[in-house]
Amino acid sequence: MTKLETQTRPEGEILWLHATTIQRYLALCDIAHRLKSMRPDLFVLATWEAGMGQMPETEGCDHALGALAPDQSPESRYFLNHWRPDLCLWAGGNLRRGMMRQMRELGISALLVDIEEQELPTRKLRWLPDQRRRLFGGFNAVLTPAKAVQRQLIKAGMPRDQIHLTSPLRLSAVPPGCDQQVLASLQQRLGSRPVWLASRVQLAELPQLLDSHRTALRLLHRMLLVIALDDPESCARARNLVQDSGLNCTDWNANEEINDYTQILITDSANLGLWYRLAPVTLLASSLQPQMPGQSPLEALALGTVVLHGPGCGHHQPVYDQLAPLKATKQIRTARELAEAVIHLSAPDVAARWALAGWTAVTEGAAMTDQLLEQVQDILDLREETHAAP
The missing domain is CATH 3.40.50.2000 (Glycogen Phosphorylase B;)
Structure with a gap:
């Protein structure tokens, strides 16, 4: 995503995927592919971290935008204003404080998944208030395989019921049937x-x-x-x-x-x-x-x-x-x-x-996939009902 996007925003729901590793990218696209079978009009965008190269084509992604622009750049601000996704699935760390703030202002729902302890942003000065609560508070929920992440976020003041321990994010499979x-x-x-x-x-x-x-x-x-x-x-x-x-x-x-x-x-x-x-x-x-x-x-x-x-x-x-x-x-x-x-x-x-x-x-990742699918469906259904209300 090195230049301002000019593609027209499609009507209907938009799901934005962001991955910090290729394994996470493939797993997120697999989840999106399953979601599209349940929500045929869902449009899926995907971004990833700079340095990850070109991602393989997958059935779950409608528009692969490439590496996400630096935080608070014109491209980054334009991306959210133009696409206005209904929901973001962010896998891993490298969180952008400016982008998270803009997402809150625009009312964009978000789920943080698969974040590990070493990917948590550090607290620079212990005597200052812990700003991580505000950063992570922009997510509807955090799904992590690490108990250490759960402990740190609770200590930072994030509500316990918004932090879920799960298995790692993995590609899973729906086995083909037979006679x-x-x-x-x-x-x-x-x-x-x-x-x-x-x-x-x-x-x-x-x-x-x-x-x-x-x-x-x-x-x-x-x-x-x-x-x-x-x-x-x-x-x-x-x-x-x-x-x-x-x-x-x-x-x-x-x-x-x-x-x-x-x-x-x-x-x-x-x-x-x-x-x-x-x-x-x-x-x-x-x-x-x-x-x-x-x-x-x-x-x-x-x-x-x-x-x-x-x-x-x-x-x-x-x-x-x-x-x-x-x-x-x-x-x-x-x-x-x-x-x-x-x-x-x-x-x-x-x-x-x-x-x-x-x-x-x-x-191993099947339970995580099922849990994430359920949460995504709940969030999108609630947004749909809210927007449809007079």
């Missing part, structure tokens, strides 16, 4: 056969996948690999490549039956909710080459499958960085690494341990 009858039928048909899935596979990745599966079959002779192709138009070409490799192939989309000799099942990516539930181990493909876009691991983890991925993560890299310390996902680089990971993780006790770590990581 339960089809799932039960497949589970019965496959019995104890080990299964792994490669989702959204590009044709360029197929040779490496087939090499890995052939290696895995030496130890797990009955293992089935489900290949869900990224492009459904490439099914015929993929089938030819599998057959040329000497592996036995079944085409799910052609209604071919899985039998005891099926080593590869080819399908598209339209029913990933089914395959994530069926396969204890999943490679999130479109990732085996560094320049590939990768996939978000959240839906797969939410359904209890162990997630493997290649070096190509695209704009999903911050999500993987967040999950890596929790040992919720595993990166592989070669066909041998992939085969070894599939074999190791196919042991039920190992798969269960990894799946639990992944599920825990994904659901």
